[in-house]
Amino acid sequence: MSTFDFGFQDFLACCGSTRFAKEMASASPFPSLHDAVLAARGIWFDMVDVNGWLEAFSAHPQIGKLPSSAPGKDNTHAQWSKGEQSTAFATATNTSLQELSDWNAKYREKFGFVFLICASGRSTAEILAELKKRYSNRHIEEFQNAANEQMKITELRLAKLFSTRAGTVSASEE
């Protein structure tokens, strides 16, 4: 078996569209992370339909909130989401978290899905500024922006997935 052979649940933790996860699992194993990312882009933008995009968006916690993790459940997604928001949490105050929460609610009320941003390395202030800027967009434009951000998040998560496996392999080879 190839080093980079992953299954449905692994890919679902990278992107919450079941179609995406199925297609990635079918295309697996990948010779490298680079190949997996190229396949992921093709699947996300050309095969997953708009219902699948909404399905993937709904798998995310509201930014500034942590997803719930449960015993006996696959918590990979929850742990990754926490890691991706670590800069935001480190730079947050009660006031800025409240403002983020209020703007998130406004955004969701307008667009019908959660505000999505690749939060890695971004402060709460940066995220809030981006949210306010994007709030005035038209629905279709913001739908595309959310899909692009989802792809960035997916790429980061694929890298984590591959690095975990690479670590396991090199440890077992020692």
Added chain:
Amino acid sequence: MSTFDFGFQDFLACCGSTRFAKEMASASPFPSLHDAVLAARGIWFDMVDVNGWLEAFSAHPQIGKLPSSAPGKDNTHAQWSKGEQSTAFATATNTSLQELSDWNAKYREKFGFVFLICASGRSTAEILAELKKRYSNRHIEEFQNAANEQMKITELRLAKLFSTRAGTVSASEE
């Protein structure tokens, strides 16, 4: 009461998004068809979210098929849909209807919603050519095209709605 005061069900027959119908009913009465069309464009493109677009798309029969009408049900939508497709039905052969049906299935399988086109005055051959051309589009592009076609259909239906009322009023005024 104004001549052009319509309710939720009237507007839902024009466009199957409940948000659209609610907002139009709130904004009613309209001084003219022109004002109603301007309001409808604002509501459809700026207020109704992507879930509402999908809701409206799902209210349409597959092109080349008639929606079911039932006794005791509001059949306005079904009757209008039949009228809008009258040129298509008049120019159809069994072969062309079968080809249209096959391509519709392919389209729905790819995009996750029914192929939408303002069919008024278009032959089956024209509709089929347009379907084949649009099939190669990206998901987001086709989502926008479908929303634009929905708006054209809504405008035609608003015109029918207003002309019916105008007829009733002039008859009662005779």
